[in-house]
Amino acid sequence: MATSKIEWTEATWNPLTGCTKISPGCKHCYAERMALRLRAMGVEKYRNGFTLTLHxxxxxxxxxxxxxxxxxxxxxxxxxxxxxxxxxxxQVFDVMRRASWHQFQVLTKRAERLSELAPVIDWPTNVWMGVSVEHAGYTFRIDHLRQTNAHIKFLSLEPLLGPLPDLNLDDIDWVIVGGESGPHARPMQAAWVRDIRDQCIRAGVPFFFKQWGGPVKKRTGRLLDGRTWDEWPGNVPTVSGEQPEAVWSAS
Structure with a gap:
């Protein structure tokens, strides 16, 4: 198990590695940078670099x-x-079903294939299914997510590259927002983040603000209007392992 520094999870599991870029959010892919670095370090799992590889x-x-x-x-x-x-x-879903004491978070940009395969997937209640949406041109992914029988459906609006007004949050259980990080990070405007937060509040959907991002994300931090926003779907463990008292469990 790889312990993760990602704010909204605890660990990572990679039964496959490598990918191809399909939309603007992929342009400065952190996973690609990391895979190439690990290959250069001689890590066997990344001998193919960022070429799709099943494990x-x-x-x-x-x-x-x-x-x-x-x-x-x-x-x-x-x-x-x-x-x-x-x-x-x-097979991946079968393992997640059998490992029922964990919560699994699956995230995709391939929402069309997700909706195509959803009817032949047996959806365990401990699997959270999410789609990435980086700007308004990709909100169609949310409609594809809604077509699944995932117990918890979430959005990762990261890297947020533009405003997302009038989001349809029907049947969405959680929203994550984050700015791009890394050497070529594209800027994110505070107005975009506040508007999404306010939409979540109106819809009663938990809102998690991951980061402002930037070339050195530690400098910009995670505070939005003077506080962190670490809200989680109701009735499931948070990263700390504690049960939230309610859907709204921000610190």
């Missing part, structure tokens, strides 16, 4: 992790990439 040998890893964790699935890839066989996707 069936790690499929059952979560079953060996006895302490319950919030686990981000495929932080270094996209489970619904067109070249990932359906049988392998179903």
């Amino acid at each position: 069936p040998d790690v499929l059952e890893e979560p079953l060996t992790w006895k302490k319950p964790r919030m686990i981000f699935v495929n932080s270094m890839s996209d489970l619904f990439h067109k070249d990932v066989p359906l049988a392998f996707i179903q």
